Amino acid sequence: MPVNRWWRHDPTERYWLEITNREDIGANLLAPQANDRGEEYWSYELVREVRPGDLVLHWDKNHGPGVVGYSHVQGDVFASTIIWQSRGTYGRQRGASGPEPAWQAPLSGYRRLNHPLTQERLREIESSIRALREDLTEVVDGPLYFPFALSDSRPLRAAQGYLTKLPRALVDKLPELLELRQTAISEPYEPEEPDLTSSSSRKPTRSIGYGRQRDAKRRQAVERYAVDLVLGHYRSLGYEVEDVGDHSPWDVTVRRNGTESHVEVKGSTTTREAIDLTEGEVRHAEGIATCLIVIDQIELEDNLRCHGGRWRTWTDWSPRREELVATAYRYPLPSGEQTGRLQT
16 A cells, blocks of 8 residues: 655655664664565654654654654655564564565654653643644544554554654654754744643644744844854953954854964854854864854844843864765756746
């Protein structure tokens, strides 16, 4: 039976859940092309559906159990081989296989969650998860490939399978996955955290909490406020400071006793667990020792005055390429276009 690709027309549906007991979590997605009976199996076939830039959460059966971290898909799926033994009764009787055809997707940038999403935590909000599944069932024809098994006789547990589709609406509901949401979507704007204790809103809706700050003046006010705080901080410590953000791939240069240091500054009105970086900022930090300062939770008034904020510093900062997740592309236009001229 072909896979029910209910998510394919929504570019925000970028999330998957690997359910595994492997020790090398985050290395790749790897599943047989057929089950013990030589038949296609939906959970293995889903490996073929992931795309570069998708986010894969990892459910660790051995430690937790629960979601312990996440990775991003680095490249296209390709045919590979696997040596494995099914956990089912038939598979245990058969024993471990020799190399068998498999589907493999390369993963990169594995990060452990600061606060793992445990099975116990999910059971606390099982009623909300049930409601979300019911709402999806109303709008999706065919299988959901839902990541959790829900029944009246047993509490919530991971689905029986290897790879499942994790609905974006579920990711949106969980504060523990804020970092993941901000990694997947450029310039997150979240006015408030979702309330998981309330059942007043059952229908999954498109989140209005994401997207670039549309008001350029407000965005510039926040950026200016953050840079001014950094300038004032280093000036109070006796440094000579210079704002170089208009013409350099970093924001502030500080000098003292003949030593020069570079500072990258990010400001936000929201709680930030991920930030946007340009290629220039990444290359600069790879080559020259840079200090990263993030000031988030800034309060912005209607008159564009800012105050408050949370200050965090990473000294000797250099971003790792394997942890960068693409949120935008630059596309060279192909030849063969049809050209016309507008009449004015």
